[in-house]
Each structure stands twice: as structure tokens, then as C-alpha cells.
Amino acid sequence: MTELEKGPTGRRRGRGARERILGAAQQLFREQGINRTGMNELCAAAEVSKRTAYQHFTGKDELVAEYLRRFDPSVLPGVFDRTDLTPRERLLAAFDIPPGTPLCPYIGAAVELHDPQHPASRYASDYKKAVAARLADTAREAGAADPERLGEQLALLIDGAAARTRVLDADAFPTAAAIAAVLIDNALPATTGHDRRREELSS
Amino acid sequence: MTELEKGPTGRRRGRGARERILGAAQQLFREQGINRTGMNELCAAAEVSKRTAYQHFTGKDELVAEYLRRFDPSVLPGVFDRTDLTPRERLLAAFDIPPGTPLCPYIGAAVELHDPQHPASRYASDYKKAVAARLADTAREAGAADPERLGEQLALLIDGAAARTRVLDADAFPTAAAIAAVLIDNALPATTGHDRRREELSS
DNA sequence: TGTTAAGTAAACCGCCCTGTGTGCTTACGG
DNA sequence: CCGTAAGCACACAGGGCGGTTTACTTAACA
Incomplete structure (x- = not known):
């Protein structure tokens, strides 16, 4: 219409x-x-x-639903398209968020709407899955053994950082980034390492 | 009065x-x-x-504040006092939560009250710090190199699992537990390993 | 037993919220 | 140039909310 x-x-x-x-x-x-x-x-x-x-x-309600649906296209805009970064760097870039950046609205919406049947709940679910999927894609590109698993883990870190930042009013993304680095290093095969510059050094 | x-x-x-x-x-x-x-x-x-x-x-407002203050004593009740578990097992037990367990109310409260000046915000902050501190204590007991850091990281994982569980209406604690296991193994010195039973074996 | 404090029941107030009804203004398009 | 539809201004209805008031009842204890 x-x-x-x-x-x-x-x-x-x-x-x-x-x-x-x-x-x-x-x-x-x-x-x-x-x-x-x-x-x-x-x-x-x-x-x-x-x-x-x-x-x-x-x-x-309909306005709220549309507002949440609109957020969908802006899935971590830009981060995943940075061709100047290695896949590993792109995964970490998802945690390099300047303070004050608007956080994922779905956490707050889930609390405020408080109704799993609300049409917006599906948008939230879709968005979360989309983020995890894009992280998984990049993880696969980076050569992770189990990219879906790593994607889900990194998504959880992002949500944790967002929630903690909100409650404590202090940036929790650096902590999340540190965890992410450990997870990535553990997930990538040893030969891939965490330092791409090894290509420029010896081998 | x-x-x-x-x-x-x-x-x-x-x-x-x-x-x-x-x-x-x-x-x-x-x-x-x-x-x-x-x-x-x-x-x-x-x-x-x-x-x-x-x-x-x-x-x-005062009732809400008191409600949130009361939650304080129930900081992960029991988990940290399980003397039958090794420190490492106790850290992991914090993620072994039966589905349906009431999650930390402060995430929702922060969203609903939406006022960092609300007296309850301090209770939330205190609680989060208390949880991180107890995790850090246990991490120290387990021999972690940087227990405060590990405590903060595990606390973030708990919050992430809670938030994600809420939004997606699906238990995210197993994922968080898997991450926790990796972090713990990485934080403990290699000699301490992740297996306390080495005491019973050779040395 | 009589005083006093704690608790009950129900009406009530003012506020703000979502949502409508009514009449008027503007601007595009044939 | 006029008709039509998008949009505007504004009042108002209905309801739920936090919070107050009045008048009454219960229970403890000296």
C-alpha cells in the first residue's frame, strides 16, 4: 500500500x-x-x-516494529567490507567501536516490549542471526576450523559488551575485543597464526 | 525510621x-x-x-531501589562455596545454569529506568563489581596470571549470555561456557594446566 | 482494658498516554 | 484553474498510572 x-x-x-x-x-x-x-x-x-x-x-506498535525492521540493513555497516583489512582484522574491527556509538537496539526493545510475540521480536532474531552469519563468513574466510561456532561466540561477546556498557556506563568493548583475540587465535589453525605480517618477514 | x-x-x-x-x-x-x-x-x-x-x-522509585538492593546477597548463590569443586570447576559452574533461572535483573532495570542517576544504578554497579570480584578471587585461587582480568572477562560472558538468552529466547549459556573454558585454559600457567588431577599423577 | 500503631478498603486527584474527530491549508496534476 | 488528497492544528475522549485521603478495623502490650 x-x-x-x-x-x-x-x-x-x-x-x-x-x-x-x-x-x-x-x-x-x-x-x-x-x-x-x-x-x-x-x-x-x-x-x-x-x-x-x-x-x-x-x-x-506498528511504528516500533517498522523502526526495528529498518535497523536491519545497517548490520555493522562497513566493517565487513573493509577490503584493506585481513579477515582476522575485520573480525576484531567489529569490537573497535568509538564510545557513544548507538548500540544494538534489540536488547532494549526486548526488555521494553517484553512480549516474545511482538512482531518486532522476529526482526531482533533475524538481526542477531544476520550478525552471527556475517561474523561466521569472515571467520570462514580467515580459515577458522568451525566458523559458525566462532561467529556465534563473537556475537555473544558483542552483546555482552553492549549490555555491560549499558549497565555500568563504561566501555566494555576493549575487554570483549581481548577475548575475541584469544578466541580467534585458538580457532585459526596454527599455521595461519595471528600475525599476517609474518609473510613479510621470514617464513 | x-x-x-x-x-x-x-x-x-x-x-x-x-x-x-x-x-x-x-x-x-x-x-x-x-x-x-x-x-x-x-x-x-x-x-x-x-x-x-x-x-x-x-x-x-524507592520500592524499585529496595527490590534491586535485595538482589545483592544472592550473588550467584552457592556456586562459589562449592568446596567439592576445584577453582576451575567453580568458575565454569557459574555458567551451568538451568534454563528458566531468573537472570540478572539489572540489565532490564537499566533499560527500563533509563536514568544513570537513579539510586538503583549504584546497586547494579555494586552487584556487577561484586560478581567480577568473586570470579577474580576464584581465578586467583586457580592460579590465573591476571585474575582481575579473567574475572572481568567471565563477568562479561555471563552478561552476554543473559542478554542473548533474553533477546533470542534461547539458552546462550553453553556458548558462554565454552568461551570461558578457553579463556581459563589460556589464563592459567601451562604448569597448572586445566586438569587439577595432575596432582594425583606424576608431578 | 484502653491506647497506640499497623493495616484495610475504596474513593478520589491530576497527569500523561494512545488514539480520534473536525475543520482548515497546501500543492500537485489533469 | 480547479479538484483531490496529503498534511496540519487542535481539542478531546478514554483509560491507566502514581499517589493521597478518609474512615474504619485489628492486634499488641502496659
Whole structure:
């Protein structure tokens, strides 16, 4: 239905209220959480009337679901496409996150929604699996013995760091990165080592 | 003030409304979350009049804080006192949690309260530090090279497993335990190994 | 037995939240 | 240039929430 609202020029007739709503949702839900962000506040931030908002989304639940679904494409953006890095370095780069980077919203969403039946739960599950899969792909590329296993382990480390950072209000990603380094070194066959520069030295 | 309400016999005069309130809080906050549990519902479950509840606690915030503070004594109960286990086994036992065991409430609380200034945040911080410290103690006992570091790492694994279990609705502790085993083996000096039975064998 | 504190029951207040209804304005497209 | 639909402003309904109040009942103890 939404797609049909596009005119022959490919441009919506209105002024793009839907995108503004989702933009405001992304910012406010992240900053304040879902439950603490009322529709009034959200509509004000989006510079959209409430009426319009409820014409685009049947209710807050649907908006929340769409907000979480949208997060999907941004799976650790860029990290896995850095061709200048070795696979091993790419795996570690997933933990090299500047402080203040918005963390995975699904942990908070799972707590706030508190309903495993909520449609958004599936998006969370999909996202987690996607992250683990991309980590596994890179692990395979790096020559890991059991890439799926390593991918799952690294994904758990990311979640642990995110959760701990949130509760303790202190960056826990360096600790997670240190663990990741150990796991990777243990998973890669000895010949691959942890130091690619050996190629430039003797052999 | 609360302490003064005890009679000369050391026994409260009433019928223990305070404990019933905290008991209901423990159950409901865990089952439904903090924000989704109203004071009406809570008082009904505790079989306590709202009036009484607000005489024991100035407000919901104070009740929440006390609920979280109470969790403190139950730091991984029993696990660290199992004298029948080697230190290494005790470290791993922290991950051997039967499915359905109530997970650390502070992750959810941090999300729901969403206020680093909330008094309960300090309890969360204290608890996390206490867990890491006990893990570090056991790690030291096991002969780890850097017990504080290992304790922090294992604590992160526990949080990661808890978060991931919550989001994916699937037990993530086995994965965390596998990581823990690797970390422990790497942290203990080679002479100590991962097998304490060497004492019974040669030396 | 009478005083006092603890507890009960239920109505009530003000606030904020999700969600609607109504009437008006704007802008694209034929 | 006018019709149509997207969007706007704003009031308001209904409900649940945290929290308060009033009037009454129970139990301990001197």
C-alpha cells in the first residue's frame, strides 16, 4: 500500500511525513527508549501532526516494529567490507567501536516490549542471526576450523559488551575485543597464526 | 525510621506487610518488568492496601531501589562455596545454569529506568563489581596470571549470555561456557594446566 | 482494658498516554 | 484553474498510572 502512494514521477505527493516520523523515532527511541517516548513528543520532533502519524501507522506498535525492521540493513555497516583489512582484522574491527556509538537496539526493545510475540521480536532474531552469519563468513574466510561456532561466540561477546556498557556506563568493548583475540587465535589453525605480517618477514 | 518500628521484642507489631510487598515486587518485576507493573496490581498481589505500601515506601522509585538492593546477597548463590569443586570447576559452574533461572535483573532495570542517576544504578554497579570480584578471587585461587582480568572477562560472558538468552529466547549459556573454558585454559600457567588431577599423577 | 500503631478498603486527584474527530491549508496534476 | 488528497492544528475522549485521603478495623502490650 505504501508503495502505491508514489506518483508516476517516483516522488510522493506530500512532503514525506512518513520518513520524518521514522527519523524521529530512530533518534528518540534510541535516546530515551521506546516506552518513555510518547507519540505527542515524537510527532512534535518529526514536525508531523498526530493525525498524519496515525494515518501512516495503525498504532505505536506498528511504528516500533517498522523502526526495528529498518535497523536491519545497517548490520555493522562497513566493517565487513573493509577490503584493506585481513579477515582476522575485520573480525576484531567489529569490537573497535568509538564510545557513544548507538548500540544494538534489540536488547532494549526486548526488555521494553517484553512480549516474545511482538512482531518486532522476529526482526531482533533475524538481526542477531544476520550478525552471527556475517561474523561466521569472515571467520570462514580467515580459515577458522568451525566458523559458525566462532561467529556465534563473537556475537555473544558483542552483546555482552553492549549490555555491560549499558549497565555500568563504561566501555566494555576493549575487554570483549581481548577475548575475541584469544578466541580467534585458538580457532585459526596454527599455521595461519595471528600475525599476517609474518609473510613479510621470514617464513 | 523503618528500624525503629520494631518493638522491644525485636518483632514487628504488624503482620509483615513490607515483606509481602517486596516479595510481590520480586515476582512481578521479574515476570512483567518494572514499568509494566503498576502499584495497584502490585498491592493486590501482595494483599496489601496501597495506603500501607506508601507508608513503607515513599514511592515506587524507592520500592524499585529496595527490590534491586535485595538482589545483592544472592550473588550467584552457592556456586562459589562449592568446596567439592576445584577453582576451575567453580568458575565454569557459574555458567551451568538451568534454563528458566531468573537472570540478572539489572540489565532490564537499566533499560527500563533509563536514568544513570537513579539510586538503583549504584546497586547494579555494586552487584556487577561484586560478581567480577568473586570470579577474580576464584581465578586467583586457580592460579590465573591476571585474575582481575579473567574475572572481568567471565563477568562479561555471563552478561552476554543473559542478554542473548533474553533477546533470542534461547539458552546462550553453553556458548558462554565454552568461551570461558578457553579463556581459563589460556589464563592459567601451562604448569597448572586445566586438569587439577595432575596432582594425583606424576608431578 | 484502653491506647497506640499497623493495616484495610475504596474513593478520589491530576497527569500523561494512545488514539480520534473536525475543520482548515497546501500543492500537485489533469 | 480547479479538484483531490496529503498534511496540519487542535481539542478531546478514554483509560491507566502514581499517589493521597478518609474512615474504619485489628492486634499488641502496659
